[in-house]
Amino acid sequence: MQKPVASVVSLCPQLWHRHFRRAPLLPRARGLPSSSPILTRRRSVLPRSTSTHLAAVSTAAAAAAAPSATPYPVYDRLLPCPLQDDPPRIEHLVAREDEVAADFIARSLGLPPLYAADLIEFGAVYYALVAPQPPPYASPEHFRLFREVTEPSVLRRRASIKGKTVREAQKTFRVTDPNQRLEAGTYLRVHVHPKRFPRCYQIDWKSRVIAVADEYVVLDKPAATSVGGATDNIEESCAVFTSRALGLETPLLTTHQIDNCSEGCVVLSKTKEFCSVFHGLIREKQVKKLYLALTTAPVSTGTITHYMRPVNRAPRLVSEDCIERWHLCQMEVLDCSKVPWPSSSIRKAYNVNGCGWPQQEAAYECKINLLTGKTHQIRAQLAAIGAPIIGDSAYMTAAMAAMANPSINPFGRERLSYNSEEEKEAAVEAWIASHGKEPKSVIGLQASEISWDHEGKHHSYKAGVPWWWQDPDS
Structure with missing residues (x-):
């Protein structure tokens, strides 16, 4: 089963060199060495139907290549933010034994471990207990692997999916911790090049705040920013950067959206309760x-x-x-x-x-x-x-x-x-x-x-x- 791993790494050999060989040294982040290869590039989002690869890692290959599990330190967001897009790349993996998320991603895709940890911190990695059906254009190898990990006799042995339908077990959730344990058979979708928002680092966010109330904050959103983040990037958003600018311990929540390329009034909630209230006002057409x-x-x-x-x-x-x-x-x-x-x-x-x-x-x-x-x-x-x-x-x-x-x-x-x-x-x-x-x-x-x-x-x-x-x- 070494072949699937090699095929993943060989997808973008030129990307590997451009991504890391010439990566500039970045400002030292808390808990990380300044020379660590870390997330510095950008990709544009592709629809799921254009995803690239389904790979499975065998127990033998994992045992041969696996480093010991490393507890990754907490660190700040990374600078500088890239201004150019990277080629789209979404990878699909299936764990063949119990794994640590960041270690498994790094080893399977040939990425530096800290890069894999960054992807998770950005919200760019999703998991499901059971792999979804491959698209029609997937290779015979992909379908073989899918049938292998979703064989009824295999699924019956997995305690984590007892009481769930297959559809329920195929629902995806974000991986939120680089040290998250993955049960054998867990599916991962990895957005290797998250969509980046460099404008976030150019804004004086305090100057964009229109009002701060007990329950909400009103922001004059700058263009080229996302209100609440993208599918693969929940860090570079108006909600996160405004929360930091105001020194709030609890991050602000989004109540409504305007397009990334638009600017203007956005209401961010301090509490889940006000979020629910504001959503109700929108449904009742009480917000003008x-x-x-x-x-x-x-x-x-x-x-x-x-x-x-x-x-x-x-x-x-x-x-x-x-x-x-x-x-x-x-x-x-x-x-x-x-x-x-x-x-x-x-x-x-x-x-x-x-x-x-x-x-x-x-x-x-x-x-x-x-x-x-x-x-x-x-x-x-x-x-x-x-x-x-x-x-x-x-x-x-x-x-x-x-x-x-x-x-x-x-x-x-x-x-x-x-x-x-x-x-x-x-x-x-x-x-x-x-x-x-x-x-x-x-x-x-x-x-x-x-x-x-x-x-x-x-x-x-x-x-x-x-x-x-x-x-x-x-």
């Missing part, structure tokens, strides 16, 4: 959210209604027609005024993606009352009416494609008639392909105001001046 959107074209005042495809991946597709099971999306445009297109110095200072919009004589600042809160809703709706948000590389390219060929949008007013479901599905895939990549920096969207009433008190907060009105030289 006003946005400022900097668009490429004028938008008429009034309510804009679309229906969003219920698929949890970007780009979000919307239709003016009501489609069964699609989600209602409504926003009210309160005002729209013509403003100067952001100057080159502002665009450079905030790393705004030009996106190739052909007419840049003027922009339009829209004040929007968000009536329903769906992911990417404002961005998708404005792009659908031909007024995409400045800097929004994900949706502006599709808007330009629709300008050049209105029939390309299978949900637009000038869509074609399709002779079959297969033909329509092909048109949908072509429409998705016309969209661009998610912005890595700022777009012209700010959550400018948030307000709610609770226990007889009115709570209302405003964000600062949006980036497009700021002086980059001040």
